[in-house]
Each structure stands twice: as C-alpha cells, then as structure tokens.
Amino acid sequence: MLGFILRRIISTIPVMGIVALFVFSLLYIAPGDPAVVIAGDQATPQDVERIRTALGLDRPFLERFAEWSWRILHGDLGTSMFTGMPVTQLIGQRLEPTLSLMVITLILSIVIAVPMGVVAAWKAGSWIDRVLMGFAVFGFSVPVFVVGYVLAYVFALELELLPVQGYTPLSAGLWPWFENLILPSIALGCVYIALIARITRASMLEVLQQDYIRTARAKGLGQRPILFLHALKNAAIPIVTVIGIGMALLIGGAVVTESVFAIPGLGRLTIDAILRRDYPVIQGIVLLFSFIYVLVNLIVDLIYTVLDPRIRY
Amino acid sequence: MDRRSFLKSSLSVGALAASGGIAAPAIAQGAAKTLKFVPQANLANFDPIWGTQYVVRNASMLVWDTLYGVNDKLEAQPQMVEGDEVSSDGLTWTFKLRSGLKFHTGEPVLAKDVVASLTRWCARDPMGLMIKAIQKELAAVDDKTVKWVLSKPFPKMRFALGKNNTPIAFIMPERIAQTDPFKQITEYVGSGPMKFAQKEWVPGAKAVFEKFADYVPRSEPASWLAGGKVIAIDRLEWVIMPDPATASAALQSGEIDWWETPIPDLIPVLKRNRNIKVDIADPLGNVGSFRLNHMHPPFDNLKVRKAVQMALSQEDYMRAVVGSDDSLWQLLPSFFTPGTPFYTEEGGDILKGPRSIDGAKKLLAEAGYSGQPVTCIVAQDQAPLKAMGEVTADLLKKIGMTVDFVATDWGTVGQRRASKSPPGQGGWGMFHTWHAGADCATPAAYNALRGTGDNAWFGWPNSPNTEKEIEAWFEAKNADEEKSAMARINKAAMDDVVYIPTGFYKGFQAWRSNISGVVGGPLPFFWNVKKG
Numbered sequence: 054m055l056g057f058i059l060r061r062i063i064s065t066i067p068v069m070g071i072v073a074l075f076v077f078s079l080l081y082i083a084p085g086d087p088a089v090v091i092a093g094d095q096a097t098p099q100d101v102e103r104i105r106t107a108l109g110l111d112r113p114f115l116e117r118f119a120e121w122s123w124r125i126l127h128g129d130l131g132t133s134m135f136t137g138m139p140v141t142q143l144i145g146q147r148l149e150p151t152l153s154l155m156v157i158t159l160i161l162s163i164v165i166a167v168p169m170g171v172v173a174a175w176k177a178g179s180w181i182d183r184v185l186m187g188f189a190v191f192g193f194s195v196p197v198f199v200v201g202y203v204l205a206y207v208f209a210l211e212l213e214l215l216p217v218q219g220y221t222p223l224s225a226g227l228w229p230w231f232e233n234l235i236l237p238s239i240a241l242g243c244v245y246i247a248l249i250a251r252i253t254r255a256s257m258l259e260v261l262q263q264d265y266i267r268t269a270r271a272k273g274l275g276q277r278p279i280l281f282l283h284a285l286k287n288a289a290i291p292i293v294t295v296i297g298i299g300m301a302l303l304i305g306g307a308v309v310t311e312s313v314f315a316i317p318g319l320g321r322l323t324i325d326a327i328l329r330r331d332y333p334v335i336q337g338i339v340l341l342f343s344f345i346y347v348l349v350n351l352i353v354d355l356i357y358t359v360l361d362p363r364i365r366y
Numbered sequence: 367m368d369r370r371s372f373l374k375s376s377l378s379v380g381a382l383a384a385s386g387g388i389a390a391p392a393i394a395q396g397a398a399k400t401l402k403f404v405p406q407a408n409l410a411n412f413d414p415i416w417g418t419q420y421v422v423r424n425a426s427m428l429v430w431d432t433l434y435g436v437n438d439k440l441e442a443q444p445q446m447v448e449g450d451e452v453s454s455d456g457l458t459w460t461f462k463l464r465s466g467l468k469f470h471t472g473e474p475v476l477a478k479d480v481v482a483s484l485t486r487w488c489a490r491d492p493m494g495l496m497i498k499a500i501q502k503e504l505a506a507v508d509d510k511t512v513k514w515v516l517s518k519p520f521p522k523m524r525f526a527l528g529k530n531n532t533p534i535a536f537i538m539p540e541r542i543a544q545t546d547p548f549k550q551i552t553e554y555v556g557s558g559p560m561k562f563a564q565k566e567w568v569p570g571a572k573a574v575f576e577k578f579a580d581y582v583p584r585s586e587p588a589s590w591l592a593g594g595k596v597i598a599i600d601r602l603e604w605v606i607m608p609d610p611a612t613a614s615a616a617l618q619s620g621e622i623d624w625w626e627t628p629i630p631d632l633i634p635v636l637k638r639n640r641n642i643k644v645d646i647a648d649p650l651g652n653v654g655s656f657r658l659n660h661m662h663p664p665f666d667n668l669k670v671r672k673a674v675q676m677a678l679s680q681e682d683y684m685r686a687v688v689g690s691d692d693s694l695w696q697l698l699p700s701f702f703t704p705g706t707p708f709y710t711e712e713g714g715d716i717l718k719g720p721r722s723i724d725g726a727k728k729l730l731a732e733a734g735y736s737g738q739p740v741t742c743i744v745a746q747d748q749a750p751l752k753a754m755g756e757v758t759a760d761l762l763k764k765i766g767m768t769v770d771f772v773a774t775d776w777g778t779v780g781q782r783r784a785s786k787s788p789p790g791q792g793g794w795g796m797f798h799t800w801h802a803g804a805d806c807a808t809p810a811a812y813n814a815l816r817g818t819g820d821n822a823w824f825g826w827p828n829s830p831n832t833e834k835e836i837e838a839w840f841e842a843k844n845a846d847e848e849k850s851a852m853a854r855i856n857k858a859a860m861d862d863v864v865y866i867p868t869g870f871y872k873g874f875q876a877w878r879s880n881i882s883g884v885v886g887g888p889l890p891f892f893w894n895v896k897k898g
Contacts, residue, residue, distance in 0.1 A: 092418065137552055147571075312608055
C-alpha cells in the first residue's frame with residue numbers, strides 16, 4: 054500500500070509538468086497585456102512598453118518558461134505583477150476561506166445527498182422518489198449565482214438572520230466563521246447535492262436488486278440496517294468516485310460563489326488574476342488546483358480499498 | 367437596531383454574563399469608529415506613480431500628501447507648502463514646507479524627500495515631463511526649502527503639483543522615491559492623514575487605513591484636495607466587492623457604510639431604503655469617447671471621420687449607458703467638462719441638432735468609401751463600453767459602413783489598441799472608452815486630446831492646429847487667455863475629429879444615513895466624514 058501511495062505521488066510530477074507547460078503556453082498565446090492594465094488608461098504607448106520591459110514580458114517564450122520552471126522546482130511560484138507580493142503569500146491569504154467553504158459544502162452535501170439518494174432508491178417510483186429527484190433536477194438546473202442571490206435576499210435582507218457577504222477567519226470564533234459560510238455553502242452545494250443524490254439512487258437501485266439483499270430481507274433484517282449497512286456500503290464505490298470527480302465542480306462553483314458572497318478566497322483571486330493577466334498568479338493557482346485534484350483522486354483510490362477489501366494495489 | 371444586531375447583542379450579553387468579562391462592549395465601541403467602504407475597484411497595487419488607476423490614486427490620497435491640492439473650483443491651494451516664491455522672470459520657483467510635517471515612521475518631511483519625489487513623478491506624468499524638459503535644476507536649499515529652476519516659464523506649476531489627475535505629485539520619503547518610476551515600490555510610508563496597514567492588506571479583498579495621530583491638518587476649511595484634512599474615524603476598511611448586487615445588499619443590511627459606484631439599475635432600490643442616502647458621486651462626471659484610428663483606412667480620411675461625427679447621436683449613447691434617468695447625462699458638443707470654469711462649445715455645432723444620416727452617406731461617397739470593414743473592438747466586461755459599442759455598430763451600419771464587430775474584454779482592448787498594424791492584421795478601426803471629467807476640465811492632463819500623430823494617444827491623431835492651441839493654453843498668463851485658448855482647442859479638435867465625444871454622464875454614490883460629511887467630487891474624500 055505504501056508503495057502504491059509513493060508511486061502515485063511520484064506519478065503526479067509528470068502530470069504537474071504537463072499542466073505547467075500547458076498553462077504557460079496558453080497564457081502566452083492568450084490576448085491581453087498586463088502592462089496595459091498597470092499603466093492605466095492615460096498612459097502613452099511608450100510608458101506601456103517600458104513597463105513591459107521592466108516586467109520581462111518582452112523576453113522570448115522559452116527563456117521565460119525556463120526561468121519560471123526553474124523557480125517552480127525550487128518551490129518559488131514567483132511574484133504577482135500587480136501587487137508585488139509573492140504568489141505563495143497571495144495564495145496563503147486566500148486558502149483558508151476557500152478550504153472552509155469547500156469543507157463545509159462537502160460535509161453538507163454528503164450529509165444531505167446520500168440519505169436523499171438512499172431514500173429515493175428505497176421508495177423508487179413513489180411520490181417521495183419523484184419529489185427528491187425533482188429537487189435534484191432543480192439543483193442541477195438553477196445556476197449557483199441565482200441560488201446565492203435568492204438565499205441572500207431571503208435570509209440576510211428579509212429575515213436578517215445571516216450576513217450577506219464576507220468571511221470571518223476561524224481564529225475569530227467558531228460561530229462568526231460558520232455564520233458567514235452557511236448561505237454560500239448551501240448555494241454551492243445545490244449542484245453537488247443533486248449529483249451525489251442521483252448517483253446514490255442509481256447505485257442503490259442496482260445493489261437493492263442483488264441476491265444478498267433479498268436474503269437479508271428473508272432473514273427478517275430491518276429496513277434501516279439493510280439500506281445503510283449492507284446496501285450502502287456496496288453501493289459506495291460509484292458514490293465516492295463521483296464525490297472525487299465533483300471536486301472539480303466545487304472548485305469551479307467556488308469561483309462564482311465567492312464573487313456572489315464577497316468571500317476573499319482563491320476563486321476571486323483567480324478571476325482577478327485572469328482579468329488583469331497576472332500570469333504568475335494564474336499559473337500558481339492552476340498548479341495548486343491541479344495538485345489538489347490529483348490528491349483527491351489518490352484519496353478516492355485509497356478509500357476504495359477500505360470499502361471493498363477485494364481491491365488491492 | 368436590526369434583527370441580526372439584536373441577536374448578536376443578546377449573544378454578547380450572554381457571553382459577557384457567562385464570562386464575567388468586558389470584551390463585548392470594547393468590541394462594540396471599536397466598531398463604531400470603523401468606516402467600511404466599497405471602492406470602485408480592487409486595490410491591486412499601491413504605487414501611485416507606477417500604477418495610475420483611479421482606485422490607486424484614491425487610496426494614495428489618504429497615505430501621501432501633496433505640495434498643493436485643488437479645491438472644488440479646480441484652483442491649486444497650498445497643502446504641504448507654507449508658501450512659494452516665483453522669480454520675476456518666472457524661471458525660479460522656491461517652495462517652503464510648512465511646520466509639523468511628519469512621515470508615518472515619525473521622520474520629518476524634508477526638502478530632499480520632495481526633490482526625490484518630484485523627480486520620480488516627472489518621469490511619468492505628462493505635465494511632469496513638460497517641466498522636466500525645461501528643468502535646469504531641482505534642489506533642496508535647506509531642510510524646508512526646495513528650488514526649481516527652469517529654462518522657460520511654466521505658469522501652470524501650482525496646478526501641476528496639486529492636480530487630481532493621475533499620476534499625482536505625492537511626496538514620499540527619499541529612500542522610497544528613489545525607486546525606478548517603472549518599478550513598483552514595496553514600502554507604503556507617507557505623510558498623509560491616514561496610515562496604510564500593510565499587514566492587513568489582502569489585494570482583491572481588503573485594504574485597511576488607520577488614522578495618523580501626528581498629522582497636522584491645515585486650518586482652512588476642507589475643499590476637495592485643499593484645506594484641512596481632518597480624520598474623524600479611527601479606521602477605514604476598504605472592502606472589495608466586485609458584484610454590485612452583493613454590495614447593494616450589504617449596504618442595505620448595514621454591513622458596509624459607503625458604496626462608491628452603485629450601478630444605475632440598483633439606484634431605485636437604494637433610494638427606497640430610508641437608511642440610505644444616494645447622491646451624485648462626481649459632479650465632473652465622465653466624457654464618453656468614440657476613438658478612431660487615424661493611421662489606417664477608413665478613418666485616416668477626414669471626410670469619413672466627419673461623416674460619423676455628423677450622424678452620431680449622443681442621446682442614443684447616453685440612454686444606452688445610464689438608462690432612463692435624464693438627470694444623469696447631457697449632450698456634450700465639446701471635448702471639455704461641463705460646469706468647469708473654462709468649458710466651451712466653440713466648434714461643437716456639428717454634434718448639435720438633428721443628426722444627418724443622409725449627409726453622412728453623401729460624405730462617405732465623396733470620400734470614396736468602398737465598404738472597407740471598420741474593426742470595432744468592444745469590451746464586453748465594462749458595461750458603459752459594451753452599451754456604446756452596440757450603438758456604434760448600429761450607427762455605422764445605418765450610414766452604410768461595413769462593421770467588423772470584435773466582442774472582447776477590456777484587457778484585450780488595452781493590448782490591441784496599442785497595435786499600429788492595419789485593422790485586418792491585428793490592428794483596429796475604433797474602440798470606446800471614457801475619460802474622467804476631472805481629466806477633461808483643461809488640456810493639462812488630457813492625453814486623449816493631443817494631436818501629435820505618431821506620439822499621440824491610441825488612434826494617433828495628427829492635428830497640428832490642436833497642438834498649437836494647447837501650447838498657447840500652457841503659456842497663457844491669465845484666465846482670459848486660457849479661456850480663449852481652450853475655445854480654439856475645441857474648434858481645432860472638432861474640425862480634425864481628434865475623437866468624437868459620445869456625451870457627458872454622471873454616476874451615483876450611496877451611503878448609510880448615519881454617515882455625515884460625504885461630499886461629491888472626482889474621488890471619495892474621507893476627511894471630515896463622521897460615523898454615528
């Protein structure tokens with residue numbers, strides 16, 4: 054097992070390398086010029102050119118890529134062209150809000166979606182199933198920002214129960230931290246809940262038709278242990294897989310959610326960096342996200358072995 | 367008290383009772399002196415010479431001070447200087463610093479700091495560059511006196527040093543001001559009324575300023591950048607909110623105190639809320655611009671430019687930009703800002719009265735226009751520019767021109783407009799932008815009006831007559847001469863169609879009703895603003 058983990062971690066290195074080359078090339082050919090944004094609207098073309106030179110943007114592609122790669126290998130993601138701050142510091146400032154949002158959303162989604170899917174499968178074809186799956190379709194169909202605005206309007210402006218926007222660090226207290234994350238997590242979690250609930254239902258339906266479930270029923274086992282102990286564990290592999298794949302959905306959704314709720318996380322940093330063509334920041338964030346994604350997949354693979362002892366690496 | 371505050375207070379009282387401590391009231395007291403402000407954009411960098419965005423200027427006004435400052439009549443008044451002396455030939459300026467000026471580190475502001483700061487500013491500012499071109503000597507005479515010797519009189523010196531157009535002549539400590547003007551400073555120490563809390567700065571999210579206890583305001587009443595900058599709050603938090611709906615909701619719920627740029631769509635909602643005040647943010651507003659490429663066909667031909675100018679309806683543009691509120695816009699047969707002392711409409715008749723589509727078609731035929739596409743590069747991520755771009759596409763089609771509409775983002779427009787290649791080879795035919803009215807009050811900082819051809823602002827208009835009159839304005843010795851020169855500038859620039867103004871429009875600002883002292887101006891002024 055340890056060998057497998059090591060091999061997987063080592064295998065992330067070429068993946069990250071390809072991602073790095075891809076991102077760097079894409080940004081190189083993308084239109085837009087950070088020097089123009091820095092110089093402002095009143096700047097002369099000569100001013101813009103001098104800023105380009107000062108930023109090293111006039112150097113050839115290969116030279117810039119080689120220098121950037123060398124720095125990455127030394128753990129240095131570079132410096133933001135706009136703020137002058139190290140990219141690691143910028144990411145560090147934004148990591149906690151995004152991680153908090155994703156963790157709360159993940160927990161909330163699993164806690165809601167898995168029982169939803171199980172109950173829908175158990176009551177397949179009934180009105181309960183239809184209501185639950187109707188909610189899942191709704192979750193899929195309504196964009197995150199619409200859910201976000203509606204929640205903010207109802208719970209923050211009308212009922213005055215929760216804040217409209219912002220983020221309070223965990224160090225300031227558990228409730229202030231959690232209070233700011235309730236509405237964003239629900240908004241972000243809608244799609245995720247819908248996805249997990251539908252997969253859970255489909256997977257459970259398949260398992261519930263297996264012979265051993267019939268045997269369990271014949272033995273007189275109660276509905277709850279059948280559903281949650283026997284069936285769910287065997288239906289869990291596709292569910293865990295979709296939770297892992299859905300991390301990309303969460304990352305993408307976090308970009309919108311953080312904008313709607315003014316959460317100073319990595320999503321907003323990404324948008325700001327893209328709009329300003331702050332290349333080192335974009336590159337740093339994409340590398341980080343790709344690393345997280347690879348890591349999540351590794352964790353999912355490891356969970357398989359826990360859920361199904363037949364799986365060994 | 368709203369429901370959340372009540373719930374929070376109840377929880378605080380509960381916690382207080384449980385802990386026996388006094389933490390909650392202390393927090394409440396501290397919060398009362400913190401002003402939360404949503405600026406127009408993200409404070410992504412903080413060097414007012416290196417990055418000339420307005421948001422940087424607005425934040426810099428708190429941290430750095432200037433030798434002079436313009437008042438609401440755009441007259442430069444002494445700010446850091448006690449006074450100045452000009453030699454009879456107008457060639458030597460001597461500035462004396464007033465007493466009590468200190469940097470946030472506690473060091474006194476000295477003449478050497480002024481010399482280094484002005485040197486850096488001169489390398490980037492259009493007026494600074496003009497002064498630098500005629501500079502013989504800039505030196506510190508003693509700790510409080512600076513001497514600037516020129517080879518030619520420069521009557522606009524006080525205005526240059528006190529103007530609100532970017533980049534502003536801020537005074538920094540010598541060690542910071544010695545930074546290459548094309549590289550960013552990393553230490554934000556000034557002598558302004560507030561200190562920058564660098565450790566709390568999260569670009570894209572938050573910037574914090576704290577009252578500078580040792581700042582000595584001038585005794586005169588405050589008026590824009592002039593007079594006594596008295597800070598009545600302890601702490602100012604800039605909260606970056608890119609989403610207008612979120613900012614609107616936050617203002618309504620009392621989570622923020624002041625929003626610099628609410629969008630027109632949300633104004634009715636804010637006006638209905640009795641806890642919110644709404645007013646015009648900047649009486650100097652903005653001038654919309656239809657920028658043409660004078661270097662390549664079809665707009666290298668004056669008759670083609672004239673054809674667009676005579677057909678263009680500013681009303682169409684303004685309604686597209688600000689909607690149905692007629693108090694927010696006006697027609698602008700001028701390049702200059704309405705309501706300013708030297709405003710003129712000389713030569714602007716072509717933009718007045720009924721628009722002439724037929725006349726434009728006739729002129730295009732005379733010009734020999736044969737259907738070359740006009741590459742319109744239109745930023746879709748800037749609402750006013752997107753709106754203007756759509757009106758333009760319609761206008762050009764109506765007069766019989768072929769439109770190549772390139773919908774893109776502002777960053778790409780910024781890059782592409784710098785290309786001098788023909789439109790079909792990566793260049794462009796026209797783009798929209800806007801200029802802050804404060805920049806258009808006079809030709810002083812009005813780069814977009816210059817007609818220096820290859821060296822001019824994007825579009826590269828070549829208008830020797832405009833240039834001749836701008837030079838006359840800079841040399842004007844009194845207000846009458848200035849006014850006359852500006853009338854001639856307007857006529858020359860209209861005749862050569864340097865660019866086409868698409869109208870004058872204003873925006874709102876909104877703040878909670880427990881905030882007092884908010885005034886309209888080209889930037890948010892935080893001095894004399896009180897909370898509670």
